[in-house]
Amino acid sequence: MESFVSTHLHRLRSSTNLLLSQYEPLTLVITPLLALLIASILQSFINHVQDKGLKSALLGFVMDFVKLIPVVNDRIEAEKQKVVEKMQSGGKSKRDGWQTELPKAGLGKMVMDKLKDERGNDVVWQGKCSGTIYIGGSESGEHFSLINEAYSMFAHTNPLHLDVFQSVVRFEGEVVAMTAALLGSKESDSGGKICGNMTSGGTESILLAMKSSRDYMKAKKGIKKPEMIIPESAHSAYDKAAQYFNIKLWRVPVNKKFQADVKAMRRYINKNTILIVGSAPGFPHGIIDPIEELGELAHSYGICLHVDLCLGGFVLPFARKLGYPIPAFDFSVKGVTSISADVHKYGLAPKGTSIVLYKNHDIRKGLELLRLERGMERHRHVYVQHTCTEA
Numbered sequence: 001m002e003s004f005v006s007t008h009l010h011r012l013r014s015s016t017n018l019l020l021s022q023y024e025p026l027t028l029v030i031t032p033l034l035a036l037l038i039a040s041i042l043q044s045f046i047n048h049v050q051d052k053g054l055k056s057a058l059l060g061f062v063m064d065f066v067k068l069i070p071v072v073n074d075r076i077e078a079e080k081q082k083v084v085e086k087m088q089s090g091g092k093s094k095r096d097g098w099q100t101e102l103p104k105a106g107l108g109k110m111v112m113d114k115l116k117d118e119r120g121n122d123v124v125w126q127g128k129c130s131g132t133i134y135i136g137g138s139e140s141g142e143h144f145s146l147i148n149e150a151y152s153m154f155a156h157t158n159p160l161h162l163d164v165f166q167s168v169v170r171f172e173g174e175v176v177a178m179t180a181a182l183l184g185s186k187e188s189d190s191g192g193k194i195c196g197n198m199t200s201g202g203t204e205s206i207l208l209a210m211k212s213s214r215d216y217m218k219a220k221k222g223i224k225k226p227e228m229i230i231p232e233s234a235h236s237a238y239d240k241a242a243q244y245f246n247i248k249l250w251r252v253p254v255n256k257k258f259q260a261d262v263k264a265m266r267r268y269i270n271k272n273t274i275l276i277v278g279s280a281p282g283f284p285h286g287i288i289d290p291i292e293e294l295g296e297l298a299h300s301y302g303i304c305l306h307v308d309l310c311l312g313g314f315v316l317p318f319a320r321k322l323g324y325p326i327p328a329f330d331f332s333v334k335g336v337t338s339i340s341a342d343v344h345k346y347g348l349a350p351k352g353t354s355i356v357l358y359k360n361h362d363i364r365k366g367l368e369l370l371r372l373e374r375g376m377e378r379h380r381h382v383y384v385q386h387t388c389t390e391a
C-alpha cells in the first residue's frame, strides 16, 4: 500500500517537473506574484461594487486609471482648485479689514451702526430668493417685528432647566402637539402615541430620527451593521447621519418623474436594513415621493420609514384643506415611523427651529433603551421630560 502511494507521488513529481522545465525560472517566480496582484485588484473591485454599486465602481476604476496619466491628473486637480476658490468667494481679498481680535475699547452702541452697515452689503433677497427665506412681500416686515419681540423675551432662557423655565417647556410641548395634530396624530391609524421634540433645524431633526431608528432597530432586531436606503433626491443631512452614526447609506436613483423609485429601493433591502426615506416634497425638485407605497414596503419588511416633511410639513396640510389632490403623507400612513418638519421654513418662525416626531415612545426611546441596558439610569428623568412631549 505504502509503496503504491509513494510510486504515484514519485511519478507525479517527475511529470510536473518535466512540464515546468519548459519555462524560464524567472517566469515561474513572476507568474504567481502577478496572479496575486490581479486577485487583489479584483478583490478591491468587488468590495467597491458591494459598497457603491456596479456603475459607480466601474466609473471609479476608469477614473483611477485615467488619473495615472500625469497630464490628465494635473488638469483635474487644476479644475478642482478653481471650484474650491470660487466657493471661497475669491479668497483672501474679501476678508480685508475683518476684525480678527477683540477691539481694545468696547464699541458700545456703535456696534449697531456697524451691524446695519454690514447688512447693507447683503444681497437683496426680499421676495427674490426661493428656498432661502420663506416669506416675502409686504407682510414680512410686520411678521418679523412680532417674531423678534416674542423671541427677545426668551432669548436668554435655558430650556435644559425645565424647573426654572416652565413657560418654555410648555411652549415646546405645545408646538410639538400642534405640529403632530397637523400631521396625522389625531387619525386613528396613527396609533395615538405620537411624541417628539423641538430641534435647531431640519438637519438636527433628521440626525435624531436616524439615530433613534438605528438604536430602535438594534434593540428590536439586533441589527449591528445598519444600512439605510434613500432616494437620490433626499437631503444631504442623511449623508451626515450615515457618517456620524455609522450607518451604510444607499442612494437610489429616482424614476422618470423624479420620484423615489420604490421598486428599485426594494432591491437594496437586506437583513441589515433599518430604514427607508421619502420626502414630501424633496428639496431639489419640489416633488412628493409616493409615501403610501414606501409605507407598505417598510411595513412588510418590519423596517422604519422616515418622511422628510422639512419643507412640506407646514404647507401640505393646508394645501389639502384648500382642496388640492395631495396623497397621504403623514402618520395616517401605515409604516411611517418618524417625521421631520421645519418650523423655520413655512412655519415662518426664526431660523433654528424644527420638529422631529416619532410614531411612539419605543422608537424615540431607542437611545434610552441602550442607556438603561448599561445601567445609566441617572439621567432618565430629565431625558424623558426634556425630549418627549406626548401630543
Ligand SMILES: *Cc1c(COP(=O)(O)O)cnc(C)c1O
Pocket: 201, 202, 203, 204, 235, 237, 279, 281, 282, 283, 308, 309, 310, 311, 342, 354
Ligand atoms: C431644508 C430641508 C432639510 C434640512 O433643513 P435645515 O433646516 O436646512 O437643516 C431637509 N430636508 C428637506 C426636504 C429640506 O427642505
